[in-house]
Structures are given as structure tokens and as C-alpha cells.
Amino acid sequence: MQSDAVLSWQAHEYDFREKESSWYWAVAIVAVGSAVAAFILSDYLFAIIAVIAGFTVMLVGSKKPKRHTYQITTRGLLIGKRLIPFQQMVRFAIHDEEPRALMIETNTFAGTISVPLADADYRVIQMELKNRDIEEVDSLHSLIDHVARGIGL
Numbered sequence: 001m002q003s004d005a006v007l008s009w010q011a012h013e014y015d016f017r018e019k020e021s022s023w024y025w026a027v028a029i030v031a032v033g034s035a036v037a038a039f040i041l042s043d044y045l046f047a048i049i050a051v052i053a054g055f056t057v058m059l060v061g062s063k064k065p066k067r068h069t070y071q072i073t074t075r076g077l078l079i080g081k082r083l084i085p086f087q088q089m090v091r092f093a094i095h096d097e098e099p100r101a102l103m104i105e106t107n108t109f110a111g112t113i114s115v116p117l118a119d120a121d122y123r124v125i126q127m128e129l130k131n132r133d134i135e136e137v138d139s140l141h142s143l144i145d146h147v148a149r150g151i152g153l
Contacts, residue, residue: 005071005078006128011118012065015099019061027057027151057151070115072128077104077115084113086132093140094122103140112140 031054038047071078076085084106091105100117102125117125130136 004074006073007120007124008069008071009118009120010067010069011116011120012067013116014065014114015116016065023061024058027054027061030054031057070120072125079115086129086134089129089132089134091135091137091140092129093137094126095139096122105140 031050034050034054035047038044038050068080069078073083076083076087076089078084084104088106088108089104090107093103094117095101095103100122102115102117102122104113104115105111106113126136
């Protein structure tokens, strides 16, 4: 298969922060506290969900990020083997502060996609997306990004 990459770079899928034991204790206390309150109110299903959610947040918080290859091609953005065509992209924003990221709003179920830039030349990406008539905005954030940063993921 012939490569049609305009720019290619590798980066971890997200910025990993090592968690201290106090973070795990805080998550456990919130989960168990919610489960106890739900149990007292006879909401047994919510008690089970609270414990499972706390355990899941701990697992996600301790997971090390994978390293992916990102490519801007003549067809769209390639993340590993997944292609996001230019036709599905609505708007984009490039965040210069660390960790640098490219935020892309799509017209698909995925919504806003965050792509780490690492050492990639953002000017080439910016030019390629503008040449494809994709609107550049100052800032794009998804609700999931805000929630993840709020709980320290």
C-alpha cells in the first residue's frame, strides 16, 4: 500500500500522571460512601453501581497510555489504523500549552477528538486542515475532557 502521509508523528494517547495512594483512598471513600448511602436508602442497584464505578475509575487511573502513530494523509487523519475523513471534520483548535493537542470536532457520534501533538509541527497540520476548508477556532473542549481533568485522570 502506497503511503500518502503529509505528516506523521508518534505520541502517547494521553498525558499520564502517576497517582499517589491518597488519590486511590479518596476514590474508594467516595465509592463506598455512595454505596452505603444507597444501601441505607434501599437502593441496592445504585450501591452496586457505585462500587463498580469506583473500581473502574481506579483501574482507568492506573492504566499507562498506549503509544499511537498519527498521520495527516490526503484522505484525513489516521490514528493507528482508524481513518477520520476530512468530510467528517467540522472545526478544529490547536492548544499550544503543554500537553500540546489538536482538538477536532466531528459530525459523528465521537464528537470532539483530542489528538496529542508531541513534537509534530502544528503549522503543517493547521495549513492542511485550513486547505480542506475546516474552520479553525480558538478553543474546543469536550465534557469528557473536563470531567477527566477534574477527577485527576
